[in-house]
Amino acid sequence: MSGILASMIDGLLVGSVYGLAAMGLSLIWGVMNVINLTHGAMIALGMFGMYLLFGLVTTNAYLLLLPVIAAGLVLGIVVYWMAVHWVIGRSELMSLLSTFAVNMMVIGIGTTLFSTSPYNVNFSLPGITIGAYTFTGNHIAAAVSAVVIALALQLFLYRTRPGKAIRAVADNREAAELMGISSTAVLTIAFGIGIALATASGALVSTMFPFTILSGGAYELKSFVVTVLAGLGKPAGALLAGVLLGLLEGALTPFIAVSWIPLIEFGLFVVVLVALPHGIFGRATA
Amino acid sequence: MDLALQLENVESGYGEVQVLWGISLEVSSGKMTTIIGANGAGKTTTLRTTMGSLRAWGGRVLLHGEDVTRLSPHAKANRGLVLVPEGRQLFPDMSVEENLEMGGYSKRARKRQKQNLERVYELFPRLKERGKQKSSTLSGGEQQMLALGRGLMQEPVVLMIDELSLGLAPVLAQQLFITLKTLREQGLTIVLVEQNVHLALAMSDYTYVLAEGRINIRGESDEVAKMDEVRRAYLGR
Ligand SMILES: Nc1ncnc2c1ncn2[C@@H]1O[C@H](COP(=O)(O)OP(=O)(O)OP(=O)(O)O)[C@@H](O)[C@H]1O
Numbered sequence: 001m002s003g004i005l006a007s008m009i010d011g012l013l014v015g016s017v018y019g020l021a022a023m024g025l026s027l028i029w030g031v032m033n034v035i036n037l038t039h040g041a042m043i044a045l046g047m048f049g050m051y052l053l054f055g056l057v058t059t060n061a062y063l064l065l066l067p068v069i070a071a072g073l074v075l076g077i078v079v080y081w082m083a084v085h086w087v088i089g090r091s092e093l094m095s096l097l098s099t100f101a102v103n104m105m106v107i108g109i110g111t112t113l114f115s116t117s118p119y120n121v122n123f124s125l126p127g128i129t130i131g132a133y134t135f136t137g138n139h140i141a142a143a144v145s146a147v148v149i150a151l152a153l154q155l156f157l158y159r160t161r162p163g164k165a166i167r168a169v170a171d172n173r174e175a176a177e178l179m180g181i182s183s184t185a186v187l188t189i190a191f192g193i194g195i196a197l198a199t200a201s202g203a204l205v206s207t208m209f210p211f212t213i214l215s216g217g218a219y220e221l222k223s224f225v226v227t228v229l230a231g232l233g234k235p236a237g238a239l240l241a242g243v244l245l246g247l248l249e250g251a252l253t254p255f256i257a258v259s260w261i262p263l264i265e266f267g268l269f270v271v272v273l274v275a276l277p278h279g280i281f282g283r284a285t286a
Numbered sequence: 287m288d289l290a291l292q293l294e295n296v297e298s299g300y301g302e303v304q305v306l307w308g309i310s311l312e313v314s315s316g317k318m319t320t321i322i323g324a325n326g327a328g329k330t331t332t333l334r335t336t337m338g339s340l341r342a343w344g345g346r347v348l349l350h351g352e353d354v355t356r357l358s359p360h361a362k363a364n365r366g367l368v369l370v371p372e373g374r375q376l377f378p379d380m381s382v383e384e385n386l387e388m389g390g391y392s393k394r395a396r397k398r399q400k401q402n403l404e405r406v407y408e409l410f411p412r413l414k415e416r417g418k419q420k421s422s423t424l425s426g427g428e429q430q431m432l433a434l435g436r437g438l439m440q441e442p443v444v445l446m447i448d449e450l451s452l453g454l455a456p457v458l459a460q461q462l463f464i465t466l467k468t469l470r471e472q473g474l475t476i477v478l479v480e481q482n483v484h485l486a487l488a489m490s491d492y493t494y495v496l497a498e499g500r501i502n503i504r505g506e507s508d509e510v511a512k513m514d515e516v517r518r519a520y521l522g523r
């Protein structure tokens with residue numbers, strides 16, 4: 001197997017985690033038209049949540065995803081009532097500012113507690129060796145976890161009553177109210193799920209790479225790229241677009257310095273925004 | 287007479303602009319009441335304020351005697367007050383089936399979801415054929431059928447319909463009126479806003495005429511149909 005192929009496969013694995021993070025951003029945008037700028041901070045909290053839990057109970061780190069997700073859900077609900085509920089239906093600038101404020105608070109507190117030095121989760125699963133290349137066990141497990149969580153979300157949104165209520169509110173909030181759906185309850189839950197996805201992806205990243213309290217920022221930016229690639233408000237597309245971004249990174253890393261990657265990603269971001277405003281899976285018309 | 291729905295001096299509007307200037311309505315249980323009026327008279331605003339989609343600036347809304355003025359639309363829907371809104375307001379990214387399913391969302395509607403679905407499909411076989419299709423891909427008339435079907439799925443106690451016949455073939459509109467009469471005979475209370483004033487006056491029990499945000503004329507529909515004013519302004523003779 002050639003090195004570039006191996007690098008692309010690894011990119012694909014990591015990309016599914018980007019995709020999972022972007023699903024959270026995309027869900028929140030799709031349901032309530034809020035660009036959630038706490039996203040990066042929540043990813044970072046997911047990383048440290050995993051780190052702290054793993055320090056408490058040394059077990060298979062991937063089992064600890066469940067409490068991280070549960071905590072993310074609760075945290076999301078709290079943040080919704082702190083900073084989002086009051087600006088629903090007002091200009092998008094308001095929610096940008098209020099979520100940015102929460103972001104700064106979390107990062108501030110996080111920096112005090114953890115400083116900005118790197119941490120890592122000391123857990124590794126055996127890798128899989130094919131020819132001269134070994135695929136890290138943690139990358140495989142993280143990718144599998146991301147896909148499982150993404151599928152679970154799809155099932156929830158398309159097969160369950162509360163999931164359908166979320167889609168109804170995303171489609172037409174006023175009509176959903178007419179059906180007897182409490183839009184406030186739905187927005188609360190949807191924001192909670194969006195944050196839970198962010199913390200889950202952060203937790204997965206923490207099993208793959210070292211991280212600091214500021215690391216969430218880089219993944220937040222990737223989430224924006226992925227969300228725009230997929231077309232805003234399309235969580236299912238976000239996973240796929242995340243995988244594509246990972247593939248692209250995998251294909252590029254053998255040839256260029258890692259520091260160039262963000263530049264290329266944002267070049268792509270701008271090109272897609274201008275040329276395909278509905279995303280690569282979207283229709284040409286609105 | 288048992289009143290299902292009452293509006294007392296309801297005022298409302300958009301932003302700074304007042305549209306309703308003290309609307310009072312009395313809707314008797316098990317009757318069909320229509321509201322007619324020129325474009326822009328405030329019919330839709332009246333229904334949306336009743337539902338709570340628009341905030342009432344003043345006055346009260348009573349449902350079976352209970353003051354529900356400040357309740358959110360979903361709380362009213364859960365009490366059986368149902369609005370089939372103007373402009374259909376479907377869930378565009380959801381299938382026809384899912385739209386109907388959302389109609390059966392509330393606890394009270396859920397109990398009879400199966401029977402109601404059968405009834406809706408019987409009424410609009412078209413919707414059954416299109417079940418898996420996204421509602422945004424339906425024709426205008428089909429979308430109107432879906433909006434009505436979704437409203438019927440809600441197990442209404444008081445059913446308010448804003449523009450029943452809009453976009454429907456005349457035959458189907460007639461047929462719907464007959465269906466509504468049947469439902470009324472089974473005890474359903476109906477409030478209808480309807481462009482086809484002829485049909486509305488002929489089919490309903492009681493009529494309110496709305497002009498510039500005020501109730502102008504009220505009376506038994508057959509009486510109202512005889513009034514010169516109404517004949518000239520709304521029946522074109
Ligand atoms: N969303 C809105 N924002 C501002 N003004 C509005 C809005 N909707 C309606 N209006 C105004 O309120 C008044 C009453 O409108 P409404 O929609 O209630 O009339 P209507 O009787 O339902 O008319 P139609 O027969 O055309 O449906 C109109 O003058 C209209 O311009």
Ligand SMILES: [Mg+2]
Nearest residue numbers: 329330331372
């Ligand atoms: Mg109207």
